[in-house]
Amino acid sequence: MSEKRPTIYDVASAAGVSKSLVSLVLQDSPKVSAVKRASVERAIAELGYRPSRAAATLAASRSRTIGVLVDDFTNLWFVELLKGLRSAVEPRGYRVLVGDVASGGPDAQATLENFLSLEVDALVIAAEVLPAAASGWGIPVVVAGNRTVDLPHAVVVAGDDGRGAELAAEHLIGLGHRRLGHVTGPGEAARLRADSFARTVAGHPGAVLTVRAGAGTLEADGYDAGTRLLRDAPDITAILAANDTMALGVAAALREAGRAVPEDVSLVGFDDSPLAKSHLLDLTSVDYRGVVVGGEVGAVLLQWLGGGNPAAPPQVAPRLMRRGSTQPPRGAAAQG
Amino acid sequence: MSEKRPTIYDVASAAGVSKSLVSLVLQDSPKVSAVKRASVERAIAELGYRPSRAAATLAASRSRTIGVLVDDFTNLWFVELLKGLRSAVEPRGYRVLVGDVASGGPDAQATLENFLSLEVDALVIAAEVLPAAASGWGIPVVVAGNRTVDLPHAVVVAGDDGRGAELAAEHLIGLGHRRLGHVTGPGEAARLRADSFARTVAGHPGAVLTVRAGAGTLEADGYDAGTRLLRDAPDITAILAANDTMALGVAAALREAGRAVPEDVSLVGFDDSPLAKSHLLDLTSVDYRGVVVGGEVGAVLLQWLGGGNPAAPPQVAPRLMRRGSTQPPRGAAAQG
DNA sequence: GGTCGCAATTGGAGCGCTCCATTCAAGTGT
DNA sequence: ACACTTGAATGGAGCGCTCCAATTGCGACC
Secondary structure, three states, rough: OOOOOOOOHHHHHHOOHHHHHHHHOOOOOOOOHHHHHHHHHHHHHHHHOOOOOHHHHHHHHHOOEEEEEEEOOOOOOHHHHHHHHHHHHHHHEEEEEEEEEOOOOOOHHHHHHHHHHHOOOOOEOOOOOOOOOOOOOOOEEEEOOOOOOOOOOOOEEEEOHHHHHOOOHHHHHHHHEEEEEEEOOOOHHHHHHHHHHHHHHOOOOOOOOEEEHHHHHHHHOOOHHHHHHHHHOOOOEEEEOOOOOHHHHHHHHHHHHHOOOOOEEEEEEEEHHHHHOOOOOOOOOOEEEEEEEEHHHHHHHHHHOOOOOOOOOOOOEEEEEEOOOOOOOOOHHOOO | OOOOOOHHHHHHHHHHHHHHHHHHOOOOOOOOOOOHHHHHHHHHHHEEEEEEEHHHHHHHHHOOEEEEOOOOOOOHHHHHHHHHHHHHHHHOOOEEEEEEEOOOOOOHHHHHHHHOOOOOOOOEEEEOOOOOOOOOOOOOOOOOOOOOOOOOEEEEEOOOHHHHHHHHHHHHHHHOOHHHHHHHEOOOHHHHHHHHHHHHHHHHOEEEEEEOOOOOHHHHHHHHHHHHHHHHHHOOOOEEOOOOOHHHHHHHHHHOOOOOOOOOOEEEOOOOOOHHHHHHHHHHEEEOOOHHHHHHOOOHHHHHHHHOOOOOOOOOOEEOOOOOOOOOOOOOHHHH
């Protein structure tokens, strides 16, 4: 299909230097004279040389690659995480690879093995479920987000889920809502959100909360839990969903129950995903600030990979993004 | 961080065989006796040995890895593509890596380079935009979906976009709709869908079509084009959107215009994504059958990588998934 | 002018595998 | 009993790099 790729030796002879010098140029070492560097770079361009990562990885026993494990590609918050992570590590010569633990079905393990056999230098876990094989992978591991997984030597970098739920509660109570609902699901982040939401609501005399949990954290789970919530507490005027996807389900449950958003019931999501920003939902949502979290993950990793001691940065402060799905309850002035 | 990973030599001596035999077991060659195979496998398990892909790739000058390039992780149809692709190639020992050409911003090129330097054995292009550097990569390339990119030696594997739009048109016309709208966007697939939709509608005397295009194919583009469509052709009773995401935008435009779905206007999407299946939209959508397309992509690739001649399979036949967003227009019986 | 120091450059020894040619063991046929 | 075939197992040569120790060139310093 093609006439053998050029190697470092071809570049070296074309530039009239040794292969070692070419290698130094590739790693842009400071100890190469400008003139030789230029001629090597010219040779690289002329030959269309592309370094072999397999050879580099083998020789250096280091791949300069970071693997990111996500649960499920449909759970979009990883997109922002990735953006932040990449912009932090790519300038330093690291590449990022993503893989999902879900879509492959039973082979969650396979994705992990895939990364490990690719000899990634570090792993970012942005997934709730993790394959059986506990750690002991011999590489830095950062857990992104608050999760149930408990990896011995991993550093956790996350947004402040509790604070996010608190912001949502304060917003709703500030608007005048007193009969609140919460739709939650499995997972550590959901638990933190639910606990904090409950605590904050409890701190306001006269405010009551009803919580219903879905079996998962998808749209259908939000719909299901939302339906139950509305049946069991028909008088609520505001709902916080554990994430935007579940909020979509809750919105459907509300429509079926004949309750308008935001006139009858205010709805708040979590993650500030593209869905929240859609014109149809126009959903007030807690921005988890995935890009910032991703940047922090990158910073921790660079520090760690550079031989430093990894330290978990402070939790990233979330922000409330107010949109059209929340407003004061009917007769708020009277209740106020 | 860890005491040196075991190599093939360690396994060999633990199992009392030669490194070559271990290598044969790893590639599960048929020419290994059952008894030796068992003892090698035992040694592998005991040592926790994990083969180095870098070394294997270097030695074999073949990585047994397929790279998939997607536009944007938020465009979910790739998830199904991936599922089909993986189930086709993983049993044959290939691994799949995904990368996006968009989120990195300017460095669309970077993702491509990343894959090429990883020495992937083949590339699947599931993206509309492609980095400048045209082909000449020396590896099999399959384009998934109908796209504008024109790669010299690439094989195209796609669903039948034209037939999909035809199904949608027939469905709507069959329900009695005569004043139709279409919201489209850039890209080859959208063009094929729009052309076919227009052709099919034109084939029905008395049916008229208004088309508006968005600047892109996202929710906001659907909202924008949908708003213009409703302003310019206020009497339409049915709309086909070029994809589900745009349909979400169109749904918002409809709500703002005070038109109910499906009572006033029927809405059809394209892709049958999770969004279409959500309870809120409950969107009738053309199922592009991404899993099947992915499987075909895998089959073509296996054939190609096995030394055979690549042949584009017939276009995958789409299916119309009828849901709650379409119904006969008001007074259909009279019009019928 | 000799020697030291430093920066720039180089050759060589692997990294952990695969693949090929070869050897070895055990039948087959005559 | 002998060469001959076949299947199983092995050693060696590399794949294309990185890294280290060694070498070279050259101005500075006494």
